[in-house]
Amino acid sequence: MTLLELTDVETYYGESHVLEGVTLSVEEGEVVALVGRNGVGKTTTLRSVLQLTPPREGTVEYRGEELVGLETHEVAERGVGWIPEDRRIFSQLTVAENVRVAVPDGVDTGERVATVYDTFPILEERRDQEAGTLSGGQQQMLALARGLVGENDLLLVDEPSEGLAPQIVADVAEALADAATETTLLLVEQNLPLALDLADRFYVLDKGQVVDDGETADVSADDERLRRYLSA
Amino acid sequence: MTASALVAAVGPLQHAAESFAAATMQLGFGEGLRQFLGPDTLASVVVEGLAKSAIYVMIASGLTLIFGLMGVLNFAHGSLTAIGAYLGGLVMVTFAASASGNVGRIALFFVAIVVVFALLTAFGGAMEVSLIRPLYDRPPLYQILLTFGITLVLEELLRMVLLFYDIQPSTDWLEAQGTRPEIISKTHDVFGLGVEGLEVFQILLGVAITAGVWIFLTRTRYGLYIRAGSEDGEMAQALGVNVHQAFTVVFGVGVGITGVAGALLMWDSAWAASIDLGAEVLLPAFVVVIVGGLGTFRGTVVAGVLVGFVDAFTTELFTSNIVGFSALPELFIFLILVGTLVLRPQGLFGVEEVGGH
Numbered sequence: 001m002t003l004l005e006l007t008d009v010e011t012y013y014g015e016s017h018v019l020e021g022v023t024l025s026v027e028e029g030e031v032v033a034l035v036g037r038n039g040v041g042k043t044t045t046l047r048s049v050l051q052l053t054p055p056r057e058g059t060v061e062y063r064g065e066e067l068v069g070l071e072t073h074e075v076a077e078r079g080v081g082w083i084p085e086d087r088r089i090f091s092q093l094t095v096a097e098n099v100r101v102a103v104p105d106g107v108d109t110g111e112r113v114a115t116v117y118d119t120f121p122i123l124e125e126r127r128d129q130e131a132g133t134l135s136g137g138q139q140q141m142l143a144l145a146r147g148l149v150g151e152n153d154l155l156l157v158d159e160p161s162e163g164l165a166p167q168i169v170a171d172v173a174e175a176l177a178d179a180a181t182e183t184t185l186l187l188v189e190q191n192l193p194l195a196l197d198l199a200d201r202f203y204v205l206d207k208g209q210v211v212d213d214g215e216t217a218d219v220s221a222d223d224e225r226l227r228r229y230l231s232a
Numbered sequence: 233m234t235a236s237a238l239v240a241a242v243g244p245l246q247h248a249a250e251s252f253a254a255a256t257m258q259l260g261f262g263e264g265l266r267q268f269l270g271p272d273t274l275a276s277v278v279v280e281g282l283a284k285s286a287i288y289v290m291i292a293s294g295l296t297l298i299f300g301l302m303g304v305l306n307f308a309h310g311s312l313t314a315i316g317a318y319l320g321g322l323v324m325v326t327f328a329a330s331a332s333g334n335v336g337r338i339a340l341f342f343v344a345i346v347v348v349f350a351l352l353t354a355f356g357g358a359m360e361v362s363l364i365r366p367l368y369d370r371p372p373l374y375q376i377l378l379t380f381g382i383t384l385v386l387e388e389l390l391r392m393v394l395l396f397y398d399i400q401p402s403t404d405w406l407e408a409q410g411t412r413p414e415i416i417s418k419t420h421d422v423f424g425l426g427v428e429g430l431e432v433f434q435i436l437l438g439v440a441i442t443a444g445v446w447i448f449l450t451r452t453r454y455g456l457y458i459r460a461g462s463e464d465g466e467m468a469q470a471l472g473v474n475v476h477q478a479f480t481v482v483f484g485v486g487v488g489i490t491g492v493a494g495a496l497l498m499w500d501s502a503w504a505a506s507i508d509l510g511a512e513v514l515l516p517a518f519v520v521v522i523v524g525g526l527g528t529f530r531g532t533v534v535a536g537v538l539v540g541f542v543d544a545f546t547t548e549l550f551t552s553n554i555v556g557f558s559a560l561p562e563l564f565i566f567l568i569l570v571g572t573l574v575l576r577p578q579g580l581f582g583v584e585e586v587g588g589h
Binding site: 052077081084088091092097101102104105146150 | 453456457459460463464466467468469470471472473474475476
């Protein structure tokens, strides 16, 4: 079943035309990687889904429902989660408060939070600490925890390995692989081996357009098919 | 600079110098200082300091909530306080005859502040939705000009209503002050110390309101949403928080608290209900908010206490015992502001960069 479908999406920042007719789809249960050089529109694609930067043209359907025109919190309420590029944890809130704020209304907060702490024990140890004082790796764990605690049906994950030490990247990859067993992921990732390892399918974005797509099983990270779009 | 402009500029300085020269040594420095340091005087100054702190925290709370969580500098704050004072006074004056005795009058006052809070919260919410919200994406100057414009409109509307009902807008509304119950009007003997009932009432109400706001922000789910939304509104929305709704609630509650502070000031002859109350409140409220750190409620509480105690001590020191120079207490309050801006521009608890929305 198609969970998310973007059709001919045109998105602008002011007068700057960023997405020029992006069309892609994500099936329920799969992991889809969105790859491409810096500045080609990957993050904007995720923002267009969330209606943070609403498309001017085209459609964004989630479970067959049009998202364009909804408020961002209404998109989130439908089960779309976001783990943003620069983590964007609430630095002045404690770790526990960062996690709690992501639990939807009317849901047993304690149970959800306990589940996430099982996955990230370091966060439980630091639950009363201001999130802004965590290390970069711990902040990424918190951002992941915040994305997972909402038990969303679709998680939009933006550059989860950016700026992290290799060991932390491995931990993040493991957490995402675990998440993928229960949640559908649309993953933006510059680390091509990591993206291809996690994803079932990929889309290559260049200059605001989808220029290639396929199964990750059919390509490797040094494949010429990908390198021509990804090398600087 | 023309000669007349020079005279106009020098005039106030000359007047201040003459006042200082004429300052009377009422008791002589030594005797005055001995009295000032005596236990009775110190104790009464501490009680007065606490009462003033409660007032300063209350008049600044609404301002800091709205600025800290939404980034909106609400210049209409003062006139909303004045409206709160008149609304509270209206309830008291209208029903005072049917609420006799200490208990009846205090109960009526609590009814009055509930009415003031409800009406001004609703008004603040409507103001945010209809006027403030369209300007969030504009530079802060737009919000300042808008709220300044609102204050002019509110003041003139209030003046028209007061004149229509034959209440002098520029002088204290004494009829409202007269609704104070006896227990609050008189001075009580506490362990041999004279304590004014109004001061105790102000302290208790100030503590209750401060605790209420604190619990709302730190112990409720909605408070959590508000703090998250104020730090990163976009992220909070992406987590399902209706940030627009949260900001409407914050603006409404901020205005509601402002009105409650006004209702309390209505009973205090040092402030009282008048149109001028708006301007009288606005300046110290800004001082407290800036000294505490723009947007931090904790900072506002600490700065309110600091300013309240400095005000009480300097008032006692410079107007009662040693030197009669009534402008000095106010001068000291502004010295705190200047010192803070020079030494720690972000305020006592402020962060250098405030998250927007």
